[in-house]
Amino acid sequence: MGLSKLNGLYREVILDYANHPRNKGELASTTNAMTLHNPTCGDTINLQVEVADNKIKNIAYTGDGCTISQASASMMTEAVKGKTTDEALAMAKTFSDMAIGKKHDDADLDKLGDAQILTSIMEFPARIKCATLSWWALQRALLKDDKEENDNE
Amino acid sequence: MVNKIDDVQQDFPILNQRVNDERLAYLDNAATAQRPRQVIAALTNFYETDNANVHRGVHTLAERATKDYETARQKVQKFINAPSADEIIFTKGCTDSLNLVAATYGEENVHEDDEIVISVMEHHSNLIPWQQLAARKHATLKYIELTEDGELDMADAKEKITDKTKIVAITHASNVLGTVTPLKELADLAHQHGAVIVGDGAQAVPHMPVDVQALDVDFYAFSGHKMMSPMGIGVLYGKADLLRAMPPYQYGGEMIAAVHRDQSSWADIPFKFEAGTQNIAGAVGLGAAIDYLTSLGMANVQQHEQALVDYVLPKLLAIPDLVVYGPHDPAKHTGVIAFNLKGLHPHDVATALDMDGVAVRAGHHCAQPLMETLNLTATARASFYLYNTKEDADQLIKAINETKEFFKIGTI
Numbered sequence: 001m002g003l004s005k006l007n008g009l010y011r012e013v014i015l016d017y018a019n020h021p022r023n024k025g026e027l028a029s030t031t032n033a034m035t036l037h038n039p040t041c042g043d044t045i046n047l048q049v050e051v052a053d054n055k056i057k058n059i060a061y062t063g064d065g066c067t068i069s070q071a072s073a074s075m076m077t078e079a080v081k082g083k084t085t086d087e088a089l090a091m092a093k094t095f096s097d098m099a100i101g102k103k104h105d106d107a108d109l110d111k112l113g114d115a116q117i118l119t120s121i122m123e124f125p126a127r128i129k130c131a132t133l134s135w136w137a138l139q140r141a142l143l144k145d146d147k148e149e150n151d152n153e
Numbered sequence: 154m155v156n157k158i159d160d161v162q163q164d165f166p167i168l169n170q171r172v173n174d175e176r177l178a179y180l181d182n183a184a185t186a187q188r189p190r191q192v193i194a195a196l197t198n199f200y201e202t203d204n205a206n207v208h209r210g211v212h213t214l215a216e217r218a219t220k221d222y223e224t225a226r227q228k229v230q231k232f233i234n235a236p237s238a239d240e241i242i243f244t245k246g247c248t249d250s251l252n253l254v255a256a257t258y259g260e261e262n263v264h265e266d267d268e269i270v271i272s273v274m275e276h277h278s279n280l281i282p283w284q285q286l287a288a289r290k291h292a293t294l295k296y297i298e299l300t301e302d303g304e305l306d307m308a309d310a311k312e313k314i315t316d317k318t319k320i321v322a323i324t325h326a327s328n329v330l331g332t333v334t335p336l337k338e339l340a341d342l343a344h345q346h347g348a349v350i351v352g353d354g355a356q357a358v359p360h361m362p363v364d365v366q367a368l369d370v371d372f373y374a375f376s377g378h379k380m381m382s383p384m385g386i387g388v389l390y391g392k393a394d395l396l397r398a399m400p401p402y403q404y405g406g407e408m409i410a411a412v413h414r415d416q417s418s419w420a421d422i423p424f425k426f427e428a429g430t431q432n433i434a435g436a437v438g439l440g441a442a443i444d445y446l447t448s449l450g451m452a453n454v455q456q457h458e459q460a461l462v463d464y465v466l467p468k469l470l471a472i473p474d475l476v477v478y479g480p481h482d483p484a485k486h487t488g489v490i491a492f493n494l495k496g497l498h499p500h501d502v503a504t505a506l507d508m509d510g511v512a513v514r515a516g517h518h519c520a521q522p523l524m525e526t527l528n529l530t531a532t533a534r535a536s537f538y539l540y541n542t543k544e545d546a547d548q549l550i551k552a553i554n555e556t557k558e559f560f561k562i563g564t565i
Contacts, residue, residue: 002508005508015560066501
């Protein structure tokens with residue numbers, strides 16, 4: 001098989017997001033924040049969100065990780081910027097469901113924008129967590145779920 | 154019985170398969186080794202003919218199972234040249250062995266302001282038990298640093314080990330850097346200061362001859378699964394006088410002499426430390442793995458792996474944009490080789506290599522303080538064992554080059 005199967009996972013658009021990350025950095029004003037780690041590989045995401053009038057006015061992340069986790073964080077911030085928190089939480093749920101193979105209709109998937117390309121992650125079970133980490137961070141930041149980070153499984 | 158190390162592949166059914174339509178090159182041996190037919194057969198034989206609980210039955214199967222279990226203990230004793238089989242305690246694994254020492258010897262002998270000395274290259278299993286013991290006792294945990302080359306800095310060891318030191322706990326072989334530590338020298342140093350030394354042999358016992366008397370270690374821990382036996386069995390060797398003076402680790406059946414309503418007394422070693430029904434089949438499997446290794450000869454195993462390192466390390470070092478951690482001199486490097494491709498996360502590397510049938514590990518290898526010291530978050534790691542071949546090494550090199558090509562490393 002060789003590396004040809006990798007084309008499904010590392011599509012050009014994914015590599016582009018990883019190599020030219022969007023919204024990477026820190027916000028001047030933050031209302032919601034979350035740091036999550038992937039304990040198996042040491043990936044980290046620090047997510048900062050500025051919520052105003054129930055809308056995501058600004059969002060940024062810093063962190064370190066593999067191509068998939070960086071691309072996913074980059075895509076996630078692009079997808080949710082300007083959305084209401086409810087919309088963003090629904091998108092996070094769609095993405096998490098999608099990553100574990102649960103079906104959603106096309107309308108839900110379309111809302112994810114470029115991020116839906118990462119459905120290809122399902123073919124690489126060991127890498128699903130890389131893609132979902134930033135969406136979990138978003139969920140927990142918006143819900144202000146800052147309880148002790150004890151299980152990212 | 155196989156006697157030639159060059160023909161061992163046929164003993165490992167699992168190696169004879171294709172992964173992602175490619176020949177499997179299993180290079181994740183530092184995480185766990187594969188099992189030969191001989192070990193699998195010993196397990197089948199135990200369950201089909203001898204299975205019973207040990208030490209507490211008078212019937213024939215119980216006697217046979219007891220004999221199997223105690224024979225395994227004697228095999229371990231002989232394999233690491235322990236003075237007596239009573240000094241061999243069966244545990245769940247290396248982590249369990251190290252926790253046992255921290256929770257018993259450590260709990261009784263480490264007090265406020267005492268020091269525990271470990272190194273920055275320790276696996277979490279030989280780090281957290283001491284870190285937590287030090288915290289409980291208000292003792293100080295000190296780290297021996299590394300040389301530029303990734304070897305233990307013995308000058309620093311001489312600084313760090315003092316008369317306040319009660320325990321020195323050091324890996325015998327690094328699970329990341331591929332270095333072997335001078336455990337005997339460290340033991341002498343510890344003993345000069347009245348401390349005991351604990352050796353973590355998880356990455357050493359499967360790969361080289363180990364003689365606990367020659368090393369003069371007080372405790373020595375290792376896992377079965379990294380040396381081709383089942384998971385869930387491990388060993389703690391301890392000097393008899395130390396073990397006898399230590400309190401039990403866990404309480405329950407098997408570990409007692411007599412139990413009354415308000416008090417109990419403990420069995421002699423090693424049973425004092427083996428509460429509850431033990432992993433009898435695991436011990437039998439470990440015994441079979443030791444037979445297998447002994448039939449090959451540990452010197453031959455070490456020589457075979459060294460020849461592979463001599464072959465593959467220069468090839469890795471010659472790849473542009475690839476960084477190898479630990480010594481670059483093959484003579485100083487074990488078959489554990491951690492590396493990174495510049496500009497690509499090791500997780501991406503491992504996924505790509507897997508597509509080419511090459512199984513490697515990527516991550517922090519349960520050695521986060523070492524990663525911090527090296528200023529890394531993670532590395533890829535290829536680790537070789539006795540059944541690996543030059544073909545595996547070539548497959549690794551080819552896959553790395555294809556990975557570079559795919560991600561266009563060095564061209565942008």
